[in-house]
Amino acid sequence: MSFFDKNRDELATSGIDRSRLPPGQYSTGRFPILHEGPVPDYGDFSNWTFEVVGLVERPMKFSFEEFRSLPVTSVLCDIHCVTKWSKFDTEWAGVTVDHVADLAGVMPEAKFVIAHAEFGYTTNLPVEDLLGHPHNLLAYRFGGDELEPIHGGPLRLLVPHLYFWKSAKWLRALEFVESDEPGFWESNGYHNYGDPWKEQRYWGD
Ligand SMILES: Nc1nc2c(c(=O)[nH]1)N[C@H]1C(S)=C(S)[C@@H](COP(=O)(O)O)O[C@H]1N2
Ligand SMILES: [Mo]
Numbered sequence: 394m395s396f397f398d399k400n401r402d403e404l405a406t407s408g409i410d411r412s413r414l415p416p417g418q419y420s421t422g423r424f425p426i427l428h429e430g431p432v433p434d435y436g437d438f439s440n441w442t443f444e445v446v447g448l449v450e451r452p453m454k455f456s457f458e459e460f461r462s463l464p465v466t467s468v469l470c471d472i473h474c475v476t477k478w479s480k481f482d483t484e485w486a487g488v489t490v491d492h493v494a495d496l497a498g499v500m501p502e503a504k505f506v507i508a509h510a511e512f513g514y515t516t517n518l519p520v521e522d523l524l525g526h527p528h529n530l531l532a533y534r535f536g537g538d539e540l541e542p543i544h545g546g547p548l549r550l551l552v553p554h555l556y557f558w559k560s561a562k563w564l565r566a567l568e569f570v571e572s573d574e575p576g577f578w579e580s581n582g583y584h585n586y587g588d589p590w591k592e593q594r595y596w597g598d
Contacts, residue, residue, distance in 0.1 A: 450498030
């Protein structure tokens with residue numbers, strides 16, 4: 394029996410319905426670390442900001458303290474990485490994307506969003522995949538603790554219904570735009586959309 398088949402069977406014994414595992418994935422209890430480039434060091438966060446820009450009625454710029462004073466929501470979700478690991482029942486807390494989008498007032502012309510992270514990392518997704526999904530979070534806590542810098546602290550995007558590369562670590566801005574622009578991995582061979590249930594891993598899948 395292959396590693397993948399065995400892993401899928403083992404899920405049942407841990408009480409997890411195997412239908413929660415997308416095709417070609419295996420479940421892990423670990424939390425692998427995957428990113429391009431260095432981990433930013435923000436010191437006391439006095440220079441850190443988070444912005445909502447582009448096609449919005451009210452562009453937003455939050456300081457660290459301003460962002461942390463927004464209402465906190467907890468999310469329990471499964472995450473799926475294109476490198477084939479999935480992790481079940483991950484616990485996050487932060488501000489819902491919808492809350493911040495409502496503050497900014499996203500214009501109807503906005504069709505896509507570019508998530509901008511530290512050091513120029515970007516990822517793109519359709520507006521309808523960003524807004525109106527209660528699990529989509531601007532996350533700064535994981536498993537009850539402050540999100541570690543190595544996993545994207547002090548702020549990462551969480552879009553659990555797409556492959557995890559869309560969940561940009563060290564998020565600094567959301568930019569609403571009219572036309573799509575492939576982000577970092579999307580320009581380097583990954584699928585433009587990245588639906589784990591359709592195994593949209595690479596261009597052409
Ligand atoms: N800023 C930034 N965010 C990123 C990446 C990156 O290279 N830079 N890699 C993505 C990829 S490919 C994955 S699988 C996840 C990994 O998140 P983790 O290290 O917390 O598991 O982060 C995503 N977010
Ligand atoms: Mo990834």
